[in-house]
Amino acid sequence: MTRLRRLLPLLVCTLLGGALLVLFSPGGLLRGNEPPPRPAGRSPEVYIDLGQEHLRRHPDDAATWASLGHAYLEQARGSGDTAYHGKAQGAFERSLRLSPGGIDAVIGMGALANARHDFAAGLRWGERARAAAPYRWPLYGVLTDAYLELGDYERAEASLRRMLDGRPDLASFTRVARMEHLHGHDDRARHALERAREIAASSTEYAFCLWQLGELAWSSGDARGAVAAYDRALTAEPRHAPSLAGRARALAALGRTAEALRDYAAAVARAPSYVVEYGELLEHLGDRAGARRQYAVFAAQEKLLAAGGAGDDLAVGRFEADHGDPAAAVRRLRAEWKRRQSVEVADALGWALHRAGRHAEAAGYAARAARLGGRNALFAYHRGEIERALGHPDAARAHLADALSINPHFSPGGATRARAALAESAHPA
Structure with a gap:
């Protein structure tokens, strides 16, 4: 199984798509360079149960350990529960001890590294898989994800073309x-997601595609279309945390506040990565104590992840810029920029610099965040506020207006501040 990152707490959480790439099937274990089978209609939980039962009887089956690791990764992606990452690592490592050249486990380690935001390691594992088995197409998903998050968009596109040539799935x-979304081609992105939805082989995959369609609708300001897509995803997978959080976000934009709070509470119960979003809505509604509780959960969660070597400097930097210490945010995000020069990190670092009062430097990163041509309301808002701080009213108005035209509800507080700034510029004191 592989996984794409949100845009992702964001994806993530980034951000991000993927599918079951290696599935357990009793009597049908993978060997050599054969492509993995794709039995239809089963959820990751079923494969986990089958794999565990098989391994109780055959503990030295390296291929099934690898398949189990991929099932754990798929379960983590669908549920938002990163505890499955540790289980996946254990399964892949066991597989590699039993069969050091096992390509499915190598690909799995790359997908796991990407899921943990260690994209340099994901790239290394992907390259190792390519050297050993260049026609095992899922490895190009690992490479695409790693290159994309590292900011090497040309190589990401080349890897994706190779993947499509070998396995259009x-x-x-x-x-x-x-x-396509990163390049601002949302119609093409929607078409690709509809094709993916049509060939989804399980309710988990189907829900994932519909969630992505919801995210696409939301990013373009279509809150009602987003709710409809999230509803369909949750019909397929009622506990799908990303769709619960997405629907909460869209319901809040439509003024259905009680339902939004209900969905956020359900989402964070399954995936704590959404606590900052939840907290920001509570803060916007005037519940500062409730917001502080959610922010405290985020801080505790990140402390635990950092202690285990899985900290997320991008997520922490964004949080510190808006709700903590902007100088600490700059330090975190400079470190992240050294590791990966993606548009997401460029935007976050530019915003942190602005919040720390370093507006001229911030403007350069804000410009880099826009370089792929995609239409991102939050990026445009950040750029508008930076230009306003620099004393460039015309540029500020253009970017703030652009943010609201892309998605008038892009964030509870940000959209409100953008409107206030535009109103102030129209009627200066």
């Missing part, structure tokens, strides 16, 4: 959708 179509 759900995993490749969802990656095409993300790439």
Whole structure:
């Protein structure tokens, strides 16, 4: 199984698509360079149960350990529960001890590294898989994700083309959708996601595609269309945390506040990565104590992840810029920029610099965040506020207006501040 990152707490959480790439099937274990089978209609939980039962009887079956690791990764992606990452690592490592050249486990380690935001390691594992088995197409998903997050968009597109040439499936179509969205081609992104949805082989994959369609609708300001897509995803997978959080966000934009709070509470119960979003809505509604509780959960969660070597400097930097210490945000995000020069990190670092009072330097990163041509309301808002701080009213108005035209509800507080700034510029004191 592989996984694309949100845009992702964001994806993530970034951000991000993927599919079951290696599935357990009793009597049908993978060998050599054979492509993995794709039995239809089963959820990751079923494969986990089957794999565990098989391994109780055959503990030295390296291929099934690898398949189990991929099932854990798929479960983590669908549920938002990163505890499955540790289980996936254990399964892949066991597989590699039993069969050091096992390509499915190598690909799995790359997908796991990407899921943990260690994209340099994901790239290394992907390259190792390519050297050993260049026609095992899922490895190009690992490479595409790693290159994309490292900011090497040319190599990401080349890897994706290779993946599409070899295996035009759900995993490749969802990656095409993300790439097209980054370039501002949302109609093409929607078409790719619809193709992926049509070939989804399980309720988990189907829900994932519909969630992505919801995210695409939301990013373009279509809150009602987003709710409809999230509703369909949750019909397929009622506990799908990303769709619960997405629907909460869209319901809040439509003024359905009680339902939004209900969905956020359900989402964070399954995936704490959404606590900052939840807190920001509570803060916007005047519940500062409730917001502080959610922010405290985020801080505790990140402390635990950092202690385990899985901290997320991008997520922490964004949080510190808006709700903590902007200088600490700059330090975190400079470190992240050294590791990966993606548009997401450029935007976050530019915003942190602005919040720390370093507006001229911030403007350069804000410009870099826009370089792929995609239409991102939050990026445009950040750029508008930076230009306003620099004393460039015309540029500020243009970017703030652009943010609201892309998505008038892009964030509870940000959209309100953008409107206030535009009103102030129209009627200066």
